[in-house]
Amino acid sequence: MKKGIAVLGIIGMFAVFTGQAAPETAEQTARMKWFREAKFGLFIHWGLYAVPAGEWKGKPIAGIGEWIMNRAKIPAKEYEQLATQFNPVKFDAEAWVQMAIDAGMKYIVITSKHHDGFAMYGSKVSQYNIVDATPFKRDVLKELSAACARHKIRLGFYYSQAQDWHEPNGAGNNWDFGADEKKDFDQYLRAKAEPQVKELLTDYGPVCLIWFDTPRMMTPERSQRFIDIVRKMQPACLIDGRLGSAGDYRSMGDNRIPPTAVKEDWEVPATLNRTWGFKKDDTEWKPPADLVFKLVDIVSKGGNYLLNVGPTAEGLVPQASQDNLRAVGRWLKVNGEAIYGAGPTPFGDELGAYSETEKDKDGKPVFKAREEWRCTTKPGKVYIHFIKWPGTAFELRGVKENVKKAYMLADPGHKKLAVKKSGDNLTVTLPAKAPAEYDSVLCIETKSN
Numbered sequence: 001m002k003k004g005i006a007v008l009g010i011i012g013m014f015a016v017f018t019g020q021a022a023p024e025t026a027e028q029t030a031r032m033k034w035f036r037e038a039k040f041g042l043f044i045h046w047g048l049y050a051v052p053a054g055e056w057k058g059k060p061i062a063g064i065g066e067w068i069m070n071r072a073k074i075p076a077k078e079y080e081q082l083a084t085q086f087n088p089v090k091f092d093a094e095a096w097v098q099m100a101i102d103a104g105m106k107y108i109v110i111t112s113k114h115h116d117g118f119a120m121y122g123s124k125v126s127q128y129n130i131v132d133a134t135p136f137k138r139d140v141l142k143e144l145s146a147a148c149a150r151h152k153i154r155l156g157f158y159y160s161q162a163q164d165w166h167e168p169n170g171a172g173n174n175w176d177f178g179a180d181e182k183k184d185f186d187q188y189l190r191a192k193a194e195p196q197v198k199e200l201l202t203d204y205g206p207v208c209l210i211w212f213d214t215p216r217m218m219t220p221e222r223s224q225r226f227i228d229i230v231r232k233m234q235p236a237c238l239i240d241g242r243l244g245s246a247g248d249y250r251s252m253g254d255n256r257i258p259p260t261a262v263k264e265d266w267e268v269p270a271t272l273n274r275t276w277g278f279k280k281d282d283t284e285w286k287p288p289a290d291l292v293f294k295l296v297d298i299v300s301k302g303g304n305y306l307l308n309v310g311p312t313a314e315g316l317v318p319q320a321s322q323d324n325l326r327a328v329g330r331w332l333k334v335n336g337e338a339i340y341g342a343g344p345t346p347f348g349d350e351l352g353a354y355s356e357t358e359k360d361k362d363g364k365p366v367f368k369a370r371e372e373w374r375c376t377t378k379p380g381k382v383y384i385h386f387i388k389w390p391g392t393a394f395e396l397r398g399v400k401e402n403v404k405k406a407y408m409l410a411d412p413g414h415k416k417l418a419v420k421k422s423g424d425n426l427t428v429t430l431p432a433k434a435p436a437e438y439d440s441v442l443c444i445e446t447k448s449n
């Protein structure tokens with residue numbers, strides 16, 4: 001009989017982290033509730049950059065699609081002209097929301113204004129927006145907000161508070177407007193960024209989250225002005241971790257999943273291929289198995305996964321993105337219980353360990369990840385996610401509590417599996433073959449001794 005043996009630390013097996021290191025206020029607990037439940041969200045990077053789609057004047061431009069203006073040093077006056085070509089007649093808010101639902105995602109965050117400065121909604125503050133400057137003339141955020149309300153899915157807005165390559169005093173555009181240090185950055189914040197954030201919090205229903213980004217030149221005072229706006233206008237709205245001072249949770253680097261569990265609330269923004277904004281030649285799609293593993297890995301470390309699509313200039317989400325997301329959704333339909341509202345692993349050894357010999361370029365020990373299984377938890381339940389099927393039995397060491405029953409989530413009848421407890425060692429007899437694709441989840445129900 002083949003055995004998968006898990007050698008575990010002595011951490012109490014069924015301790016469930018609260019997700020917060022320091023005590024938090026009742027207000028904060030209430031604000032964070034949905035985020036802690038949700039675990040999986042859809043990021044949408046959509047803007048004028050979808051028109052060139054990674055190519056400028058016949059030449060491919062290296063880097064992520066939404067940075068084309070910066071990478072190709074396109075003058076603001078020239079880039080502006082893209083608005084006259086932006087006519088995404090195939091945009092269908094219902095279809096986008098339905099796709100997020102099919103994928104099992106619980107919130108959506110869309111770029112309301114990225115670094116290029118173009119507002120994807122009918123802003124009164126700047127004419128450089130989808131309603132006033134394009135032949136399309138429709139407020140896509142309004143349509144999305146209505147569709148989200150109909151389907152009861154939360155909507156949040158990405159807003160580039162500091163970089164604005166269209167504004168003389170915004171950060172980032174040194175090819176038209178010179179060095180940032182010489183700019184009147186507060187003039188830009190007061191005249192555009194702050195009033196636009198107010199518009200977003202006024203005209204689009206309940207906003208679950210403002211996703212600020214790249215906090216260049218954001219002093220604590222400047223960040224505080226945004227915090228005051230958000231807290232005053234929509235106290236339930238979360239602030240991500242990239243404003244410039246602490247938000248409601250920690251934002252990890254792009255596509256950076258921490259090697260071990262993190263006790264605070266956190267989220268990792270991630271791509272399905274390599275770009276955020278649409279790029280026609282980027283077809284390096286992560287397969288569904290990889291996406292499911294990443295989702296499980298993230299949840300087992302206490303985080304949320306915000307996974308991005310970059311729709312085309314016609315308004316379509318690339319088919320490969322749709323297909324791969326829906327495959328994750330099919331897995332979640334069966335195994336979602338082990339993801340939504342689930343806490344992190346009480347173990348840790350299954351994640352891997354720092355090498356004692358290998359160092360990275362900064363001289364720090366390299367983390368050697370293991371990928372056989374992951375663990376997520378709920379009160380009275382431990383979920384073992386088998387990424388690699390361990391054979392016909394699985395042994396878990398360090399199990400203090402008694403086991404009520406164990407079964408596979410993919411087995412519709414939840415047939416009880418044979419378990420044997422010997423001291424703190426638990427052995428579960430498993431079916432010969434993995435019952436699910438990508439990750440078969442064993443649920444162990446426990447009772448305190």
Ligand code: FHN
Pocket residue numbers: 064066067213214254269276
């Ligand atoms: O510069 C942006 C980038 O375009 C993209 O929006 C990502 C998403 O997390 N954030 C910034 C880089 O970290």
